[in-house]
Amino acid sequence: MRKWKKAVAFTLALLLFVSVAVPALAVEKPEDMDEATWARLQDNKLEYDEIEDMVRCYNPTYLQIKGQFNLNTEPMEDAIRDLKQEVREYRESAKQLKEEDDLIGYVVFTEAAKVIDKDVLTPIEKGLKAAKGAEKTTTEPVTRQLTAAIQQLMNGYNQTQASIELINTAVELAEAAYASTVSQRSLGMATDTAVQDAQKALLSARNQQQTLNNTLNSLRQNLCILIGMPYDALPEIGGIPAPDMNEILVMNPEQDLVRAVGYNSTIKSQRKLPGNGDANYRYKSLTLEETEAKLKTKLLSLHDEVLKNKTACDAAWTAYESANLVMEGNQLKYQLGMLGRLEYLQTKVAYLQAKMTYDMAVLTLKQSIENYNWAVQGVVELD
DSSP states (O other): OHHHHHHHHHHHHHHTTOOSOOOOSOOOOOTTSOHHHHHHHTSSEEOGGGHHHHHHHHOHHHHHHHHHHHHHHHHHHHHHHHHHHHHHHHHHHHHHHHHTTOHHHHHHHHHHHHHIIIIIIHHHHHHHHHHHHHHHHHHHHHHHHHHHHHHHHHHHHHHHHTTHHHHHHHHHHHHHHHHHHHHHHHTTSSOHHHHHHHHHHHHHHHHHHHHHHHHHHHHHHHHHHHTTSOTTOOOEEOOOOOOOHHHHHHOOHHHHHHHHHHHOHHHHHHHTSOOOSHHHHHHHHHHHHHHHHHHHHHHHHHHHHHHHHHHHHHHHHHHHHHHHHHHHHHHHHHHTTSSOHHHHHHHHHHHHHHHHHHHHHHHHHHHHHHHHHHHHTTOOOOO
16 A cells, blocks of 8 residues: 555645645536536545546645636736727727718727737737646646546545455454453363453454554545545545456557657656757757656556556456355355354455455556556656
């Protein structure tokens, strides 16, 4: 689970840049969003496919960056709106004057409309378009980074959640074992040391249970902050979609490198280095070659990790299927009274271990696929 713990640190670091209070879920619906999507974002449940929309609507870091651009563009938008209205009024006046055979007035108002449109309005519109382009260039990478980080946190939450049933059953088994040992001691069939050992095992299981619950709570708090909710909110955290095996089939690091280079912010910055003169040209070329080589190596490594996790997932599924068959038999024996409660819980723990291993293998595979895809889209750390 170390990878999603790194994601926690990363997302918290992003929040250090935010100086505004975390906004409540009261942002207006974006114009390009349909009502059904907007309603889903406010249903107190975080779904995996909602993350990018949640970032754009509620993430404090994104909203602050967006707000800085709005401070610059809103006056321009207001000016454009007012100027367009003024041009319309001038043209309407010109039309009316023409109908009244006031040719001088017609020419004056027509020319005034042209001057405002061409010499005032058009430059402001061009400036606004450039500002919007700069906004997109800045906010899109931030959106991708935050979406990737929240996905990883949500995956970590689900991995932790996958352990809950196992640890709860382990506590139940430890309680049953402790009670059984105490009963055996009363019959002279167990020593005080055995009781103490059983008690220690029970305390250890309960501590693990508490640690797991604390981890879930911490992950939920971080997710809440990143989607613009109060840290102590209790939204329902949805599951992670199953990995799409077709995505693995179409992965091609050699071909995907072209897109990865186009998205990579480091390479974009290096392309802006001065290239005048032999020394500058050589330095720029060598720097770009080195970074592209690192990116290629990273893609190959991430692809290998996907294939490795796919193999591990297949193996975990086979083991889980086998454990499931055994569990079905033990469940029947327990119902028929052929297994005691202690023995049944022991077999259930073994089954749940196999189930947890498989669930985590699926989530790990899913995350490795996401890591590869995000690397292609520029979200990657180069060693």
